[in-house]
Amino acid sequence: MIETDKREVYRYLGYRKNMPDEAVVRLVDECLKDLQEAVTPRYIFREYPIQSVYPAGGSAAQIPVLRIAGMEISSRSLMRNLRGCESVYLMGTTLGLGPDRLIARASVKHMSRAVILQAAAAAMIEAWTDRVNGEIIQAAAAKGLYCRPRFSPGYGDFPLEFQEDLARILRLQKEIGVSLTESMLMMPSKSVTAVVGLSREKAGCVLHGCEECTKSQDCAFARNKV
Template sequence: MPPLRRDYDVRSVERGEVLRYLGYSGQPITPELDARIDEVVASCLATCRPRGVTRVFDVAGRGERDGVPVIRLAGTALELSGHAIAEHLAGAVAVGVLAVTVGMGVEAELRRLSLTDPLAQAVFDAAGTAAVERAADAAEADVVAEAAGRGLFCGTRFSPGYGDLPLETQPVLLGALDAARQLGIALSPALLMSPTKSVTAVVGLFERPRAEAHASCAGCPCRDFCVLLRAGSTCRE
C-alpha cells in the first residue's frame, strides 16, 4: 500500500499517564497543583498538531546475518533485525510501519517554559509524551483497519530501540515512510528524532488473532480512533 498520511484528533490524554511520566507514586497533590496540572495539560493539547503516516509491507523473507534473525520487507530497503523482533513478528505475513509526531510547536513551548516555569515545563513535557503515544494509537488503528481489509489480524506495536531491534533501523524506517517530507521528522547524528515528541513503530499482521493483542474493544488503546468500531465491526471478527 502507498503511505497513508493523516492528521489525528487527539483531544485528551489519560491523566494517570501524565502523572506516570512525571514519576508520580502516590504523593499528596494539593488542590492548587491539581488545577495547575490540568491547566498545563490543556495548554499542551492545544499546542499539539498530531499527525502520522503508515504503510504496510508484505514479508518477503526471513534469514540471519551473523547469527541474528533478519526479516526482509517487500518493496523497501527496510529490514528488521534482532531476536526480540523476530519473536514479536513470528508468523507475520505483513508488517505495518508507522511514524507520528505532535509537531515543533511543542518543542518551542518546552524551550520557553524551561526559561520561565520549570514546573509547567515538566508537566508540559509529560503531557506531550502522553499525546504522542495517543497519536501512535491512532496510527496503529489505521494499520488495524488495513489489516482487516486484507482479512488479517494485528499484533501490538514494537519500536526501534526496544529489545535488540537496533536504533539504527530509524533512518531506513523513516525513509520508507517519506517521513521527512510527510511529517517533518529529522534525525540527529545520534539517531534521535526531531521533533522529540515523535514515535516510530512496526506492527505485525497475522492470519490468525494473536493471544497477546488487545482482547476486547473496551481496553484497547486504539478504540477512540478505530474505523472498524465506527462501522459497527471489530478487528476480532
C-alpha cells in the same frame, strides 16, 4: 482533540500510587490545554511485505535476519513478535513542533511547568499513536488480517538506528515533517516510528502491548521475551 489519560501524565511525573496535590493537578490540566492548542498531529502508515527471514550465519545461536522494505534487521525480540506474519505496517506519528516550542519557552522561566509539559506531551504522543494504531487495526481487519502490538526501534534488541531507515522509507520529512538529528533524536521530539506485524492468525493482542497483556506468559509472539 487528543484524549490524553491524565494518569499517564502523573505516571511520567513519577507518581505511582499516590495522587499529586491539587496544585500539580491544576498545572497538568493547564499544560494539557496549552498542548492541545499547540499540536499539529500528523501520521503515515504503509504496508510492506516481510521479504525473507534467514540466519545470519551457519550456527543455530546466530540471530536470524529479517528483510523488510530493504532493511536487514537482526533482532530476536522483533523476530519473535513477527513470527507468523507475512507483512507489516511501518508507521510514523508526530505532534508537530508546537510542544517543543512550549517546553523550550517554559524552560527559560518556569522549570516546573516545563517538566509537566514534557510529561503531558509524552502521554499525548502515546495517545495520538494509539489512535493511529486503532486506524491501522481497522485497515488490517478490512483485509482479514490481525495486528501484533507496535514495536519501535530502541525497544528490546531492535536497534535505535533503524529509525533512520524508517524515516527514509516512509519519507517522514516530506510526509509529516519529521527529521532525525545526528544522534538519532527525532525532531519534533514528540514523534514515534514503529513496526506493526500483520498476521492471518488471531493472537488477541491488546493495543498497549505485551507488557499489559494477560496472555504474555504463554504467548509465542510476546515481544518482552527473547
